[in-house]
Amino acid sequence: MIQTDVSGLHQGSAMLDAPGADALTDRPAGFPAVDIRIALFSVENGALRVALVRHGSGYGLPRGVPRATVNLDAEARRILRDDTGHIDQYVEQLYTLGVDSERTWTVVISYLALVAPDGPGIDAGGCEWRLVAEPPLTEADQMVLDYALLRLRAKIGYTTIAFRLLPPMFTLRELQDAYEAILGHPVDKRNFRRRVAAAAPIEATGERRRDGSHRPAELYRYHGDRSTETYLTPPWAADAERG
Amino acid sequence: MIQTDVSGLHQGSAMLDAPGADALTDRPAGFPAVDIRIALFSVENGALRVALVRHGSGYGLPRGVPRATVNLDAEARRILRDDTGHIDQYVEQLYTLGVDSERTWTVVISYLALVAPDGPGIDAGGCEWRLVAEPPLTEADQMVLDYALLRLRAKIGYTTIAFRLLPPMFTLRELQDAYEAILGHPVDKRNFRRRVAAAAPIEATGERRRDGSHRPAELYRYHGDRSTETYLTPPWAADAERG
DNA sequence: GCAAAAGTGTTTGACATACACCCATGT
DNA sequence: ACATGGGTGTATGTCAAACACTTTTGC
Structure with missing residues (x-):
């Protein structure tokens, strides 16, 4: 890297x-x-x-x-x-x-x-x-x-500041959209979710959001300490930095 | 990490x-x-x-x-x-x-x-x-x-600024000493050398330095672009950052 | 039943770590 | 010959990357 x-x-x-x-x-x-x-x-x-x-x-x-x-x-x-x-x-x-x-x-x-x-x-x-x-x-x-x-x-690659761009409850797709908007390139859905789950303090609320003729998305909440923005996912950022 | x-x-x-x-x-x-x-x-x-x-x-x-x-x-x-x-x-x-x-x-x-x-x-x-x-x-x-x-x-973990602390010609041991002084803990000699060789633009000059009753050390020169301080060796720094 | 987005695992390669011995020199 | 620091390679584990199909809903 x-x-x-x-x-x-x-x-x-x-x-x-x-x-x-x-x-x-x-x-x-x-x-x-x-x-x-x-x-x-x-x-x-x-x-x-x-x-x-x-x-x-x-x-x-x-x-x-x-x-x-x-x-x-x-x-x-x-x-x-x-x-x-x-x-x-x-x-x-x-x-x-x-x-x-x-x-x-x-x-x-x-x-x-x-x-x-x-x-x-x-x-x-x-x-x-x-x-x-x-x-x-x-x-x-x-x-x-x-x-x-x-x-x-x-x-955005190694902290959790991305959550500051989202409302208190959000779907993982919205989170990924925020990452992609900032980085300017798509990221892999499965790897993204795995890393977020591993590195960021989020919890599924159990609520879902229906917004189309498709399966509804689970809503999550972020439970991070506001002062310690913690580590998250370096590698995607590398692409953006190289540019 | x-x-x-x-x-x-x-x-x-x-x-x-x-x-x-x-x-x-x-x-x-x-x-x-x-x-x-x-x-x-x-x-x-x-x-x-x-x-x-x-x-x-x-x-x-x-x-x-x-x-x-x-x-x-x-x-x-x-x-x-x-x-x-x-x-x-x-x-x-x-x-x-x-x-x-x-x-x-x-x-x-x-x-x-x-x-x-x-x-x-x-x-x-x-x-x-x-x-x-x-x-x-x-x-x-x-x-x-x-x-x-x-x-x-x-x-120091992900750039080459350490070379700015050394004279134009230096031994790898001196470089490692600088890292250890800054990080505050020892690092593995072999891994250190491998990474420096891989990530930093240095070249062996062929000259040696004798300074004791032991094998003389090879002298190296750093050939980095002054404006682009490049990547080097993240992992040791993690220890220091956690502290 | 079909379109549309949600959700989920495995395999592969790269890289960091840990670790022990021989080499060249001065005394 | 011995003490001192210089120099070198391998085996193992972790972690990121690539990749495709099933599920749930609305119409």
Whole structure:
């Protein structure tokens, strides 16, 4: 099994160019503006989507200015709630980059967040859900999105964060759909179920869901500790990482 | 193989408490002080050490204020060079945390860095090399150090960053010593060599090194692409991660 | 009875682990 | 000749991958 370095972005090769680098000198060293920027994902019937919010003329990732606290993760959650109306099921800091935008030097702390689809559509707050391939974004937003996707694809392979994308009760097919949407390729049903059963704390509820002219699916519940996202299934991710 | 989530620190449970949280309100939101803090490691004959520099009364991790640039990694390198006199062989951003120190809200961007031992001692600049267990540090420095160690231990298992701790020519025993120093437990010599040979781009130089009353060791050179740190040897790391 | 998705086992290959002896040198 | 670290191969088990058919329901 070969894995490429998921943290490759840190190496600087993918860093933003500084088109107006002279403007950067305007602000005193050590006191840049700081903002938090979040790639919020959800899976809506088999498709992975990112949340975008209106920013002046166009759309961009949800973002905001942190208040003076020691807990940046909590600030990310607050900003997400204020900006999109969604309550995250999972938040993880990604990395921090310098950005030169509108003549201001800004330090952007980027986050990955996940929500389960809530209710009929997943359009609660004032945000749009776009397919991850689609949107033309600013350079910085695009970087954050790309890296968030990379991390999500890698991490779904060895943690249980995928359950954060599903409602409390779900079918194994829905879980598999989430994996396939994120990885971008199909996975084997039998191997998938075996591994999930072995590695993730899920239990069959006994209830079934009928939704077509076919055998109904068993509903499962996830019983994982929220703080210890545990190991799950590396090997499928390898394909996605190689790409 | 079970792996725990190496990024667990992001989940907030290990975040700093805010003992003087009222002081945080002094500074306007979005314009905290920003500083870069670096856990710089080296292996000195079989022992893993961290670089500390003098900060007023005591010692702490190398740190500094970034200049207004888009490339924070480059700033980390510069600060490291200025503060310790060492030129890093490897730098990787870890995570960013809020710190309340000396009545100032500071956003600390933390880094992991590695250097090869240079020359007879590894004491070039104005820094001290301490064993990783030893030093009493500030809460923030300790967090950065702990997390850097966690990442280093995990990452040494599936990348080739260990070569960044060695001089250009090295024996396989030296490489193994570096692994054992970082992981904190011995590894099997034959399995180690097999895996290194299979997974890492190294070549025997044909030269030998005589250093005792025993058979001389073959010297090897590492031929890896600096930007693509490739896969190497997961399984030993699992032990360290479980701890 | 047929279409449509749910559910279920076995075989095979790859790879990690454990483990013990001979080799080259200096004294 | 002996002490010291350098260097090498095999046997075993675990685990992921590939793969096809039966079951239950709605129409």
